[in-house]
Structures are given as structure tokens and as C-alpha cells.
Amino acid sequence: xxxxxxxxxxxxxxxxxxxxxxxxxxxxxxxxxxxxxxxxxxxxxxxxxxxxxxxxxxxxxxxxxxxxxxxxxxxxxxxxxxxxxxxxxxxxxxxxxxxxxxxxxxxxxxx
Amino acid sequence: xxxxxxxxxxxxxxxxxxxxxxxxxxxxxxxxxxxxxxxxxxxxxxxxxxxxxxxxxxxxxxxxxxxxxxxxxxxxxxxxxxxxxxxxxxxxxxxxxxxxxxxxxxxxxxxxx
Numbered sequence: 650x651x652x653x654x655x656x657x658x659x660x661x662x663x664x665x666x667x668x669x670x671x672x673x674x675x676x677x678x679x680x681x682x683x684x685x686x687x688x689x690x691x692x693x694x695x696x697x698x699x700x701x702x703x704x705x706x707x708x709x710x711x712x713x714x715x716x717x718x719x720x721x722x723x724x725x726x727x728x729x730x731x732x733x734x735x736x737x738x739x740x741x742x743x744x745x746x747x748x749x750x751x752x753x754x755x756x757x758x759x760x
Numbered sequence: 761x762x763x764x765x766x767x768x769x770x771x772x773x774x775x776x777x778x779x780x781x782x783x784x785x786x787x788x789x790x791x792x793x794x795x796x797x798x799x800x801x802x803x804x805x806x807x808x809x810x811x812x813x814x815x816x817x818x819x820x821x822x823x824x825x826x827x828x829x830x831x832x833x834x835x836x837x838x839x840x841x842x843x844x845x846x847x848x849x850x851x852x853x854x855x856x857x858x859x860x861x862x863x864x865x866x867x868x869x870x871x872x873x
């Protein structure tokens with residue numbers, strides 16, 4: 650089955666700086682890569698996703714890049730704000746339509 | 761905006777008891793999922809359900825687990841004889857075919873004593 654690795658496990662950044670989270674996946678058949686943000690005790694919320702036919706996608710301060718050859722994808726958050734503090738999960742989905750999640754990155758934005 | 765809902769928000773049960781977790785997916789969605797998240801760990805896939813049958817299931821989803829769509833709106837997860845290690849947050853999710861995005865419910869925290 651699919652195995653998703655996520656790094657780092659924790660990330661502390663100064664407000665206004667950028668944050669980068671990296672994930673790798675094992676199944677070359679995976680073709681959909683969402684990123685979820687989870688605040689304490691809340692449901693995972695989709696913040697951005699990318700499909701395997703594109704290499705990069707941006708939505709305001711958030712961007713995701715995908716390298717299919719290397720089987721890795723990354724989340725970039727620019728101009729971080731305190732409300733960006735949360736746990737971020739990457740995930741991969743193949744033709745079985747089930748999500749395999751990474752272990753999560755706890756992001757803390759210091760004011 | 762429509763959301764996935766789940767009840768109860770918290771369920772406490774004794775080891776060996778049966779529990780049923782309930783979900784109401786978004787109304788025009790046809791693909792349903794259960795995931796679980798043990799405290800401090802990643803979200804794990806349990807089962808997917810499409811066209812009134814199980815589509816995929818993980819190794820976690822053994823004979824103690826079952827899913828059902830008893831009517832046109834509810835989607836349930838039953839654990840027949842709970843174990844201590846079943847304590848986790850259980851998330852229901854749904855998806856509109858043919859789109860990929862899965863929408864998660866708020867979760868049910870299951871505590872097995």
C-alpha cells in the first residue's frame with residue numbers, strides 16, 4: 650500500500666517568515682495530493698490540493714509543489730501569521746480513492 | 761455551506777461493549793469513508809463505501825467492524841466488541857463523484873474503559 654513520509658514533525662517560525670513542509674510517497678500510481686490543516690480538537694480541513702498533471706499550485710499565501718519523478722510534494726506558507734499555527738497533514742490518493750496520510754507537522758508561529 | 765455531521769461527539773464505553781457511530785454525509789455525495797486518529801498520531805483509513813457496498817478496507821477494519829447505510833442519509837460504523845486500543849477519534853468523510861476532495865466531519869471521540 651501507499652506509504653507517505655512527512656518532515657519535519659515540528660516547525661517553529663517567526664511571524665512573517667515562510668514555512669515549508671515536505672512529503673514523499675511510495676506508490677507511483679498516486680495522483681491526488683491534498684494538504685489538511687487540523688486545529689486542536691477539530692476536524693481536518695482541506696487547505697490546498699494538487700493533481701499529478703500539474704507541478705505547482707498557489708492560493709494566496711499557500712503553495713504546493715509536486716515532483717512526480719522524485720515522488721515528493723511540498724507545502725509552502727509565506728508571510729506566516731499566528732492563525733497558521735496548527736497541525737498540517739499531507740496525504741496521497743491513488744485509484745483506490747482512499748487517502749494515506751503523513752504523520753503530521755506541528756507548526757507554531759511565534760509572534 | 762453543507763457539512764458532514766457526526767454523532768455523538770464523545771462516546772464512553774466499557775471494553776467488550778458494542779458501539780455505533782453515526783454520520784450524515786453531505787447530501788449529494790456518493791462516496792463515504794471512515795478514518796480514525798489515535799491521540800497524537802496520524803489519520804488512518806479504515807473503510808470506504810460506494811454504491812451500497814464496501815469499496816476498500818484497511819487491515820484495521822477486521823471482523824469487529826462493520827458499516828451500514830441504513831437509510832438515505834445516515835452512514836454508520838459499528839464496533840461489535842470494543843477493545844482498549846479502539847480508543848481514538850473517528851472521522852467520517854464524504855466525497856462527490858467524480859471529484860477528489862473529501863470533506864471531514866467533526867469526529868466522534870471514542871473512549872474505551
